[in-house]
Amino acid sequence: MFVQRYDLQAVASARHYSREVLKRWRSEVLLDDLQLMLSEAVTNALIHAQIDVDIRAKFLKPNEGAAAIHAS
Template identity: 50%
Template sequence: MTAVSAAGFSVATLFRMDPLGETDVPSAETGAATDIAVCALGPRRESVKSARDFARETLVRWGAAKLTGDLTLVVSELVTNALCHGMADAPAAPDGDADDDRGPSGHPVQLAMLRKGTRVMCAVQDPGCGLPTPQELGDGAETGRGLHIVECFSTAWGWFPLNGAATRSGKVVWAMFQIPGQ
């Protein structure tokens, strides 16, 4: 069974992420997720702040406020990448209407957060088909540091394409965090 949240993010998608299936996790952390939260984001700059606010409020509600600094920084980077790159390389909607909050492919950029035991994952879905690849940085580079920041501040990160579903295209980029002191 595939559960779909109100925002349209397939909850089953969250369970495809490798860190959730690790076999070396303590037995108390195996099984179903304890909390899932999803936020749909429009294709606007203001969505980066909305995503940070949503992440911060979710972490506080889950009793994981110690992650706020690192996780909100990573969320900023992932959502910025989704808006700058994922929306730009998305296939056009059949009716050509790209002016609404759903984005050019008919579904919005979305942020999903999942808490399972002592770990929290954030995942950003976008309609783009471009691969998230860390850039080689020169001495004076002013851009291209986003995925380096994600790698430095998270326990693990990765991505996978959303293929095989006629109505869904794009990718999910995720980052995993360990709640400090737990």
């Protein structure tokens, strides 16, 4: 998922993206914490760094339900 700088409405889209990814991976138990961290990271990048944000999801340990969503 790509978010253009200054698009603060896209923070909600990033949360929706993370929810859909975790549902697909059956890892909803991680949802609240992951959405909070992702919202903060995307908001900080958009406001303070004033940069575009690329969000990628990766399932780290399928047997343990570990997932990572990277915002850069």
